[in-house]
Amino acid sequence: MAAEVRPRLTVLSGPSGVGKSTVVAHMRKVHPEVWLSVSATTRKPRPGERHGVQYFFVNDDEFDKLIANGELLEWAEFAGNRYGTPRGAVLERLDNGEPVLLEIDLQGARLVRESMPDAQLVFLAPPSWDELVRRLTGRGTESPEVIERRLDTAKVELAAESEFDTTLVNTSVEDVARELLALMAVV
Ligand SMILES: Nc1ncnc2c1ncn2[C@@H]1O[C@H](COP(=O)(O)OP(=O)(O)OP(=O)(O)O)[C@@H](O)[C@H]1O
Numbered sequence: 322m323a324a325e326v327r328p329r330l331t332v333l334s335g336p337s338g339v340g341k342s343t344v345v346a347h348m349r350k351v352h353p354e355v356w357l358s359v360s361a362t363t364r365k366p367r368p369g370e371r372h373g374v375q376y377f378f379v380n381d382d383e384f385d386k387l388i389a390n391g392e393l394l395e396w397a398e399f400a401g402n403r404y405g406t407p408r409g410a411v412l413e414r415l416d417n418g419e420p421v422l423l424e425i426d427l428q429g430a431r432l433v434r435e436s437m438p439d440a441q442l443v444f445l446a447p448p449s450w451d452e453l454v455r456r457l458t459g460r461g462t463e464s465p466e467v468i469e470r471r472l473d474t475a476k477v478e479l480a481a482e483s484e485f486d487t488t489l490v491n492t493s494v495e496d497v498a499r500e501l502l503a504l505m506a507v508v
């Protein structure tokens with residue numbers, strides 16, 4: 322009998338404001354054992370965000386050093402800031418056989434697919450374009466200019482949906498969190 326193949330690295334991507342962080346937060350409330358990689362970013366913290374929790378907030382020089390030292394599994398520029406996945410923590414968990422989740426943008430997902438072809442790529446889609454605009458605007462964390470920039474990028478990201486292994490439509494946070502857990506073989 323063939324051994325069961327369980328994808329161990331899962332990448333969750335989708336346009337800004339679709340609800341990736343909300344889904345992951347719900348999932349980890351129900352299953353705190355699911356490990357989410359904490360990225361490094363040059364973006365300034367939003368109110369309530371803490372260093373080492375949502376992100377490692379670093380300056381440009383520090384980000385340059387992370388790249389130069391080969392400490393990032395992937396990195397990308399998104400809407401004027403840089404974001405990257407610390408390599409060490411991800412590889413350590415994968416070596417231990419633990420499921421690993423990355424919440425990263427389309428460019429990062431493409432880079433992970435190149436370097437780790439066994440990763441499963443999950444695209445989180447909005448129920449509609451208007452709902453995406455409502456969510457991103459309603460979150461109230463970005464200026465109108467940044468929202469416009471993120472929505473421009475969202476058009477590119479939505480057009481790349483077919484590159485992903487699976488699409489989940491974020492109509493209900495609870496349903497999507499359950500589906501994602503099943504894809505990660507956590508439940
Ligand atoms: N299923 C849903 N129904 C209604 N609102 C939702 C749903 N999922 C998320 N939201 C809301 O949409 C907004 C954006 O969600 P969130 O910040 O999780 O998006 P994101 O994809 O992580 O964005 P970014 O990529 O910019 O970090 C939040 O205000 C959140 O409460």
Ligand SMILES: Nc1nc2c(ncn2[C@@H]2O[C@H](COP(=O)(O)O)[C@@H](O)[C@H]2O)c(=O)[nH]1
Nearest residue numbers: 360364396397399404405406424425426429
């Ligand atoms: N390529 C990467 N993209 C990342 C990483 N961490 C987060 N992200 C993505 O950036 C945008 C913007 O995030 P925000 O917190 O400023 O709203 C979003 O699509 C994230 O998924 C990363 O390490 N690499």
